[in-house]
Amino acid sequence: DSGVTQTPKHLITATGQRVTLRCSPRSGDLSVYWYQQSLDQGLQFLIQYYNGEERAKGNILERFSAQQFPDLHSELNLSSLELGDSALYFCASSGEAGSPLHFGNGTRLTVT
Amino acid sequence: GESVGLHLPTLSVQEGDNSIINCAYSNSASDYFIWYKQESGKGPQFIIDIRSNMDKRQGQRVTVLLNKTVKHLSLQIAATQPGDSAVYFCAEKDPDYKLSFGAGTTVTVRA
Numbered sequence: 001d002s003g004v005t006q007t008p009k010h011l012i013t014a015t016g017q018r019v020t021l022r023c024s025p026r027s028g029d030l031s032v033y034w035y036q037q038s039l040d041q042g043l044q045f046l047i048q049y050y051n052g053e054e055r056a057k058g059n060i061l062e063r064f065s066a067q068q069f070p071d072l073h074s075e076l077n078l079s080s081l082e083l084g085d086s087a088l089y090f091c092a093s094s095g096e097a098g099s100p101l102h103f104g105n106g107t108r109l110t111v112t
Numbered sequence: 113g114e115s116v117g118l119h120l121p122t123l124s125v126q127e128g129d130n131s132i133i134n135c136a137y138s139n140s141a142s143d144y145f146i147w148y149k150q151e152s153g154k155g156p157q158f159i160i161d162i163r164s165n166m167d168k169r170q171g172q173r174v175t176v177l178l179n180k181t182v183k184h185l186s187l188q189i190a191a192t193q194p195g196d197s198a199v200y201f202c203a204e205k206d207p208d209y210k211l212s213f214g215a216g217t218t219v220t221v222r223a
Contacts, residue, residue: 002155033211043156043201043213056209090155098163100146101211103155 003027004104006091012110018079021107025072025093031055032074033101034066037088049074081111122218131189133217135202138183142204147176147187150199150216159187159200189219197221 003026013019025032034046045058049068060066063081068074078085088108092101125131137145143164148156160171162178162185169176175188185202199216206212 002157004155035213042215043203045210045212048209058210092155097209098144098205100158100161102158103148105153105155 002102002104004091004093004102006089006104006107008107009105010108010110012112013081014112015081015083017081017111018077019081019109021076021078021089021091021109023074023076023091023093023104025074025091026095026102029093029095029102030072031094032068032072033092033094034060034074034076035090035092035103037090037106038086043090046076078109083111085109086111120217121215122220124220124222125192126222127192127194129192131187131192131196131219133187133189133200133202133219135185135187135214136183137185137202137204137214139204139206139212140180140183142206144205145176145178145185146203146205146211147174147185148201148203148213149196150201152198156201192219192221194221194223 005024007022030051033048035043037043046060048056052068063079066076088106090106092103094101146161147159150156160176162169162176173190177186199218201213201216203213
């Protein structure tokens with residue numbers, strides 16, 4: 001168990017809808033990362049937060065947004081969903097700079 | 113853009129043999145590298161890491177080698193076991209904290 005908790009585990013929704021994915025980092029970790037894993041693309045970095053502030057941004061669509069709250073949990077909001085957004089969404093957390101990321105077991109999003 | 117990639121998408125290895133998984137990276141500014149293992153239905157699991165000021169690091173049954181001259185990273189697994197069957201990813205961290213992953217190598221262990 002990595003200590004990173006993601007909910008829900010599965011999500012099925014229709015195109016055009018909006019969903020929120022939630023992540024609780026490991027105790028004491030200040031950094032939270034979001035990744036998208038599609039069948040044919042591997043792990044794509046979306047965004048990183050450190051202690052509530054955005055630190056790094058990857059290939060995150062404008063329809064997607066995230067935030068990290070004072071209690072350090074994070075939410076990834078996906079709106080105007082398209083079929084191509086179907087993927088596994090992983091959250092990871094890390095402690096001090098230069099320490100490894102620890103991943104949750106992901107949320108599998110299916111857009112129909 | 114610069115990215116991390118793996119040389120082979122699949123690797124089949126006999127149980128008990130040693131496995132070597134290779135990875136090429138292109139960002140010379142990357143200062144930290146990590147190997148992850150991902151089993152079906154789970155998130156990536158940390159295996160071993162190495163900083164750019166090192167060229168070798170050993171863990172339990174695993175060794176990571178870093179060759180900065182040719183921007184190459186490898187993971188060696190000793191005495192491969194059935195439980196080692198998974199997808200293996202290398203990842204590099206750039207100075208802007210972004211951790212980029214390669215496409216992954218699927219390792220299948222033959223009994």
